[in-house]
Amino acid sequence: MPAISVTDQNSVKFATHHAFGLRWHIPFEFPNFAPVNDACMADVVVELAELPAVAADPENQGRFSRISADGVIFKLEGVATFQVCGGRRVRVDPEAGGDMQMMKLILMGAVAAFVLHQRGRLPLHGSGVATPQGARLFVGHSGVGKSTSLAALVKRGYPMICDDLASICLDGDVAPRVFPGVPLFKLWADSARALGVATAVLPRVREQLDKFIVPAAAGYQVADSLPLHTIYQLEVHDRPEIAFEVLRNAAKFHALLDHTWQNLTLKRMGLHRIHFQQLVSLANRVRVVAIRRPREGAETGVAQLMERLEADFQA
Numbered sequence: 001m002p003a004i005s006v007t008d009q010n011s012v013k014f015a016t017h018h019a020f021g022l023r024w025h026i027p028f029e030f031p032n033f034a035p036v037n038d039a040c041m042a043d044v045v046v047e048l049a050e051l052p053a054v055a056a057d058p059e060n061q062g063r064f065s066r067i068s069a070d071g072v073i074f075k076l077e078g079v080a081t082f083q084v085c086g087g088r089r090v091r092v093d094p095e096a097g098g099d100m101q102m103m104k105l106i107l108m109g110a111v112a113a114f115v116l117h118q119r120g121r122l123p124l125h126g127s128g129v130a131t132p133q134g135a136r137l138f139v140g141h142s143g144v145g146k147s148t149s150l151a152a153l154v155k156r157g158y159p160m161i162c163d164d165l166a167s168i169c170l171d172g173d174v175a176p177r178v179f180p181g182v183p184l185f186k187l188w189a190d191s192a193r194a195l196g197v198a199t200a201v202l203p204r205v206r207e208q209l210d211k212f213i214v215p216a217a218a219g220y221q222v223a224d225s226l227p228l229h230t231i232y233q234l235e236v237h238d239r240p241e242i243a244f245e246v247l248r249n250a251a252k253f254h255a256l257l258d259h260t261w262q263n264l265t266l267k268r269m270g271l272h273r274i275h276f277q278q279l280v281s282l283a284n285r286v287r288v289v290a291i292r293r294p295r296e297g298a299e300t301g302v303a304q305l306m307e308r309l310e311a312d313f314q315a
Helices: 100-118 146-155 189-195 251-257 272-285 304-315
Strands: 015-018 023-027 045-048 065-069 070-074 080-085 088-095 122-124 126-131 134-139 160-162 166-168 177-179 185-187 211-215 226-237 243-246 287-294
Touching: 015 177, 023 211, 045 070, 070 100, 070 251, 080 100, 088 100, 100 122, 100 243, 122 272, 134 146, 134 177, 134 185, 146 189, 146 226, 146 304, 160 166, 160 177, 185 189, 189 304, 226 251, 251 287, 287 304
Parallel strands: 023 045, 045 088, 134 226, 226 287
Antiparallel strands: 015 023, 065 070, 070 080, 080 088, 122 166, 126 134, 126 160, 166 177, 177 226, 185 211, 243 287
16 A cells, blocks of 8 residues: 655644554654654554544444444544544544543554554554564453553563554465554553552553553564564453463454454454454464463462463473
8 A cells, every 4th residue: 555645734743653564644742653764655644634423323332433444433522533544544633622642542542453454454452572483462351461461571571562452464475473563551550569660650541540651661662573473362260370271273263353453343344354364364373372360369460470471482
C-alpha cells in the first residue's frame, strides 16, 4: 500500500512517528510514539475533523459505531469520535473538554487495530518481549496478567516489543514477524507494588482507575520486527499450581481467534475470510502454549511464573 505524502495535508504541524511497523503523521503532541527521521512520507495520516453523530449499534454490543467494508466510525463518550478508512487515514473529532489521555490510548489501541486489519496485518490482544529465539507474546483477556508478565520480564532484562496490541505480519513462506508497538505499558496498582514500580509520579490511564502508564526505559524496546516464536495464552484457574499446556490443532486456532482485536467486526468489514486464512497460517507455524495460574495470590506468584517462563525460553 503506497505511503501518503505529508504535503497532501497542506500542513506543517504533523509530526512523524513509528509504531506497529507503520509511519504515522499525527497533528498533536504524542511523545509515546517513537519519532522517525523520514518525515516526507507516511503510511497512516491522522487528521482532526468534524465527524457525524454515531448511533448505538445492536450488532456491536450496543456501542456507538458504524462498521462496513468502506470504513469504521465509532464514538467513546467523553473522549472523541474516530473514523478509520482504508488503513491509511484516521479522522479524530475530540469532544469539548474530553479526556485527551484516553483519546491517545484509544488511538494506539482500538484505532491502530482497525488500521492493521485494513492493511492486512493481524492485530492480537497481546504483549511481548524479545528473546534470543525470537518474539514471545502473551495473549489473554483483560486482567489475566499480560502487562504484568511483560513488566516483570523487562525488569529481568528482556527488551519490550509491545503491550496490549501486537502487530503481526504474515507474508507468504516467510516466518511471521512482530513489529514494535508503543514504548509504554499499563499496570494496575497491585501489580506495580509487586514489581516495585513507583507510581506516585505516573499518569493514570483514567482519573478514576488505579491503573498507571509506565514508559519503557530507553534502550528497553526493540527497534525492528522479530520472528514470532511462541504465543502464551494466559488464563487463571482455582488450583494452587501454575500449569503449562502446549496447544494443538483446533485449540491453537481458537486461542488466536479469541484474542484477535475487534474479531466480532470482521465479517461486516469484509475481512473474515482473510482473517480465517491468517489464523490457519499462524496456527500452523507458531507454537502456542496455555498457561494457567492460580486465581488467588497473583501478586506473590509473579516470581514463580517468571521462573517457569524462563525455563521454557531455554528449553
